[in-house]
Amino acid sequence: MKYESMNPTSIKDNDFKKLLGVISGENSIEIHPNGRRKNMYRPYTKDAIELVAYTGMRIEETMVLKFSDIVLDNEGNIQHLVGTDLKFERAHNWNNTKAPKKVMIPTSIELENLLNRLEYKKYLGADKYLIADDYDISRKTLKTQLSHSFTFFRKKAGLSDDFSIKHLRKTFLTKLHTKTGFIESLGYQRSAKVTLNNYIDKVQVVKEINKMGFGYFNE
Numbered sequence: 680m681k682y683e684s685m686n687p688t689s690i691k692d693n694d695f696k697k698l699l700g701v702i703s704g705e706n707s708i709e710i711h712p713n714g715r716r717k718n719m720y721r722p723y724t725k726d727a728i729e730l731v732a733y734t735g736m737r738i739e740e741t742m743v744l745k746f747s748d749i750v751l752d753n754e755g756n757i758q759h760l761v762g763t764d765l766k767f768e769r770a771h772n773w774n775n776t777k778a779p780k781k782v783m784i785p786t787s788i789e790l791e792n793l794l795n796r797l798e799y800k801k802y803l804g805a806d807k808y809l810i811a812d813d814y815d816i817s818r819k820t821l822k823t824q825l826s827h828s829f830t831f832f833r834k835k836a837g838l839s840d841d842f843s844i845k846h847l848r849k850t851f852l853t854k855l856h857t858k859t860g861f862i863e864s865l866g867y868q869r870s871a872k873v874t875l876n877n878y879i880d881k882v883q884v885v886k887e888i889n890k891m892g893f894g895y896f897n898e
Contacts (some may be wrong), residue, residue: 681750686706689850689880694838695732710832723811726793728873730810731844732783733790735851735867736762736782738844739822744809746802749794757791757799762786764866782866785855851877 707720720739740762752758762782772779776858784790797809829844856862856879868874 688841688846689853689883690842690846692844694836695847695850698833698842700839702728703834706791706835707831719813719828721752721811721824721828723814723827724828724832726797727810727821728790728829728842728847729793730741730843731740732847733787734760734784735848735855737766737848738825739818740765740782741782742810742825746799746805746809747801748809749799751803756813757786759786759795760790780866784797785859785865796824802836821834849878849880853880853883857883 702720704718704720704724707718710718711717732739732745734744736744736753742776743765744762746762748761750758750761760783762784764780764782767780771777794809799809808818814822816818825842833842846876852862852867852874855865855867861872862868862874862878868878
């Protein structure tokens with residue numbers, strides 16, 4: 680079993696904004712020790728990283744989200760996206776005898792703005808990937824490429840090695856937990872124990888509780 684940190688760390692908002700600020704085609708060439716040059720930027724790189732951050736899904740799960748996964752409410756506004764917990768599927772539904780474990784991804788201002796940039800109204804209901812649908816690239820390769828690009832731009836932004844693309848999921852779930860407490864209800868994890876042990880930044884929870892003025896005898 681892969682080890683998960685019992686003290687996960689979430690990413691500061693300013694650090695994430697700093698990362699997004701350096702993602703562009705400018706100075707995006709990585710030079711390897713053997714002299715090989717590789718462009719770490721693609722037109723979809725920034726959108727892909729933002730989608731991981733704003734949905735709280737694992738990288739692979741994010742890269743298979745489609746326009747057909749967007750659900751609107753009765754007034755035509757984005758209500759949520761429907762994702763699939765691929766890790767759970769491989770462990771518990773490997774023979775496809777059960778209904779897939781779905782995750783109800785809540786919308787947010789940031790996610791809605793991103794979907795608008797991706798022109799979701801134009802492609803609503805289409806069997807097209809939100810990210811890089813028009814590119815001849817497998818989802819597995821896209822996942823690897825995105826991870827490498829993230830590391831490159833994280834270094835370019837001068838951010839700590841402790842900041843990895845996987846921390847975007849931890850950050851999202853920490854925010855969701857501190858603001859709503861509905862992580863398990865939406866399907867992100869099957870139990871509170873898994874969430875609390877592996878995904879919640881406990882220091883950030885303390886800070887949020889302090890902001891609320893928590894007290895045992897508050898009336």
